[in-house]
Amino acid sequence: FVISQSFKQLKQWNLQKVEVGKLAINLSARQIKEDPEWIDFMLESLNENNLSASNIQFELTETYLMDDLHECQLQITRLRGLGFEVQIDDFGIGYSSLAYLSKLSIDGIKLDKELISGLDSSLEMQSMIRNIVRMSHDLNLKVIAEGVETAHECKLVERLGCDYIQGFYFSRPLPADEFYDYLINTNVRGDE
Structure with missing residues (x-):
């Protein structure tokens, strides 16, 4: 349901000529492990909504990774x-283990x-954090700071x-129509 609704909303924003960058979707371990057809469903949903895989970013939690690192790597590679x-x-x-980051073919981490x-x-x-960022960059990973709530925190994580x-400093979570207005009326670029 989440994937289906997310793709429909992204299609609507695309039709409205609103650049939102990549749409991030959290994946659950259960979904990946127990539903072998979820990737096929997701690809069908992409096609139905005239979207590309390059529009989508999936987020996996560390706990899922540590449950079965080998299986996780296979899914991530796919x-x-x-x-x-x-x-x-x-x-x-x-x-958290920086050691497993070098074993996974991921694009980034969210602190x-x-x-x-x-x-x-x-x-x-x-x-x-400075050391995590430096090591992540050495592995060609992007680093996203989440939960930033103040201008001071924003400046600190930029400096680090x-x-x-991302965080409440920019905006609280918004319904789709309010998010549309937010993007239209601000200079925030929706890459992530």
Whole structure:
């Protein structure tokens, strides 16, 4: 349902000539492991809505990765081979291991908001994020800071080298029509 509705909405924005960049969709481990036909359904939905895989970015949680790293790598490789982007969501609070990042063919990581909250008062956390960013960039991965709520946090994560920033600082989650108005009336670029 989420994939179907997301693709329909992206098609509508495309028809309205609104550039939203990539649409990010969270994937559940259950969906990937227990439904072998989900990728076929997703590809059919793309075709029905005149979309390309390059319009879509999937986000997987670390816990899914650690459950079955080998199976996860097979699925990620398949998705990327079809043209989708794949990122690791909520990186940094669960089973984080920079070692497995080099084994996965992913496009980027999203730093969990728990790493961002309190960042301004913790030099240790700033150092940790700077090092995660540096190592991720060495692996050619994009780094997204999520959960940014203040101008100060935004400036900090920019200075620490994050490639993209998301959070309430820019906007709270919005219904589709309000998001459309937001994109039309702001200079925010919808790459992520």
